Amino acid sequence: MERAIKQRRTIRAYMPQLLVLDQVSQLLWAAQGITEDSGFKRAAPSAGALYPMDVYAVVGQDSVEQIEAGVYQYEPKGHSLSLVTKRDLRDSIARAALSQMWMAKAPINLVITAEYRRVAVKYGNRGIRYAMIEAGHIGQNLFLQAEALGLKAGIVGAFHDKELIEIMKIPRTHEPLLIISVGYAAAV
Numbered sequence: 001m002e003r004a005i006k007q008r009r010t011i012r013a014y015m016p017q018l019l020v021l022d023q024v025s026q027l028l029w030a031a032q033g034i035t036e037d038s039g040f041k042r043a044a045p046s047a048g049a050l051y052p053m054d055v056y057a058v059v060g061q062d063s064v065e066q067i068e069a070g071v072y073q074y075e076p077k078g079h080s081l082s083l084v085t086k087r088d089l090r091d092s093i094a095r096a097a098l099s100q101m102w103m104a105k106a107p108i109n110l111v112i113t114a115e116y117r118r119v120a121v122k123y124g125n126r127g128i129r130y131a132m133i134e135a136g137h138i139g140q141n142l143f144l145q146a147e148a149l150g151l152k153a154g155i156v157g158a159f160h161d162k163e164l165i166e167i168m169k170i171p172r173t174h175e176p177l178l179i180i181s182v183g184y185a186a187a188v
């Protein structure tokens with residue numbers, strides 16, 4: 001654990017090396033997996049256990065073994081992925097992120113979104129703050145899990161929200177808060 005914290009860095013150069021399904025499964029588990037035996041609580045804490053967050057995986061062409069290029073939504077309950085959009089959208093996503101084109105080289109980009117109404121029912125406007133804090137927890141879990149798998153991650157907060165929603169074809173109520181790119185680091 002200490003090594004993962006010490007070695008964690010935002011990496012902005014990735015190799016075109018395939019990830020295996022187990023690595024992606026482990027990353028998604030660390031982000032939002034259900035960690036409570038016979039329960040519903042997840043890897044990251046959530047105010048009031050209301051879970052306003054979703055994690056979408058933007059997978060590139062020839063990027064993850066056994067997964068076709070596309071956008072997938074992570075379903076914590078079944079620990080599964082459901083297809084949202086087919087196609088390698090990494091270039092478009094990187095362009096929507098103020099043309100940070102290095103992101104398009106990462107085999108996978110994990111988009112963390114919040115649906116504020118799930119927390120607003122209990123906490124009102126303060127729920128927005130809670131969801132943003134939760135995104136940070138998920139991001140750090142992903143960073144540390146990537147390290148533990150011998151992978152590297154990058155964090156991106158600079159992007160056009162609406163463009164991202166349109167490109168990914170996700171519900172308008174799912175507000176993107178963070179993108180975490182993951183892959184094998186390239187020598188720079």
Ligand SMILES: Cc1cc2nc3c(=O)[nH]c(=O)nc-3n(C[C@H](O)[C@H](O)[C@H](O)COP(=O)(O)O)c2cc1C
Nearest residue numbers: 008009010011012097100154155156157158159178
């Ligand atoms: C909320 C947030 C948004 C960020 N957005 C970007 C971004 O859009 N592009 C980028 O290259 N780095 C981004 N970063 C990464 C920071 O630049 C990086 O964390 C900082 O330089 C410290 O480096 P380290 O993460 O390697 O320790 C972001 C970090 C955070 C926490």
